[in-house]
Amino acid sequence: MKKELHIFFTSLMFYTRIPCPKNIDHHPDYLNKATRYFPLIGWIVGSISFLAFYLFSLFLSTEIAVIFALVISVLTTGAFHEDGFADVCDGFGGGWTKEKILIIMKDSAIGAYGAIGIVLLFLLKFKLLSESILIFKADNSIAILQVFLLFISAHALSRLAAISIIFTHEYSRDDATSKSKPIAKNHTWKEIFGSFLFGLIPLFAFSYFHYQFLFALVPVFISRFFLARYFQKWIDGYTGDCLGATQQVCEVVYYLSILFIWKFI
Template structure:
């Protein structure tokens, strides 16, 4: 039990800025096993984002509350995944060989592709999330629960889509000093089953409101498939930045899917 607790806190330390016990470090063995809890981190980030949204929505407009919710999620993770998305935009936008793409992604400076990509990403998140929180129109606690599950399911499903890439593809970088290298080792059924359990549970709960929401998994994992295939084609696998980009893109696709399903099915 103590080991599982330490694995969870290792995951929390690696993927967020939330303070953890002093005895927790980036133990490579625990980082490898921590993949089972990555979607659970989505529950935490989604909960913080929802709480921020709910508090601000009591006094301000939905749109402003959504902006603060997005800011809260960024502060919680330290823009960990957004940074990966920007690096992937720069790397694949400006590189034409594996070596060049990896070199650009390793650069801490943001380029034109990354800046444009992040701006468009946040515009989409803002507009889509603003409309998504209005899907279940009710003034009682049921609507609050629906909105809460909407927030955490978006973060857990997108993280499941991202982390599942490490179960099916190889890590691309040969640099052993890469901070994402420890999570790229072989995984057991515990990592796979844990990731899918924590990744799918909020969505399953959300389906009690509307069963058709379950179909949002299809476009999310289709997106995940094509992203992974693109990474494989150009760099022979994935990097930590690729996982971050996948999480961000799949989160947006999830919101789009919910709105589409709600309107047309």
């Protein structure tokens, strides 16, 4: 149990800005095992984001509360995944060879592709979340619980989609300069089982109210499949930025899927 707590806090420290015990560090072995808790981190980030939404919605409009929820989410993770998404936009938008793409993605400066991508990403998140929440509120009396599960399931499932890439593909960089390199090593059934367990539970709970929500798995993992194939084609695998981009894209696809299912299925 003590070792599992250490692994969990390693995951929490690596993927968020939440304070952890002082004895926790970025030991490669613990980082490798920490992948099993990545979707569980989504529970925490989603809960914090929902709490921000709920508190601000008591005094302000739904749209403004959603904006604050997104702000708190970014502050909680330190824009870890959003930064990866921007780097992927710059790298694959401006590079035409594996070497060039990897060089661009490693550059800390943001380019035009990254800036445009981030703006469009947050516009989609804002609009999809706002519309979904307003529909839930209009249609039933337990909307707040459904909104909570929407936040949790989105963050958990999108992280599962991202981390599953390391189970099926190889790390692209030949050197060990990336801080994500330690999570790209060998994995046991514990990492795979833990990832899928924590990644799917919130969606199963969400589908209790509307079983058709389970159908959202299809577009999310189709998106994951094509993203992974795209990365494989251009850089022979993935990087930490690719995982961050996958998480962000799959989160948006999930919101879009839930909204579509609620309206039409």
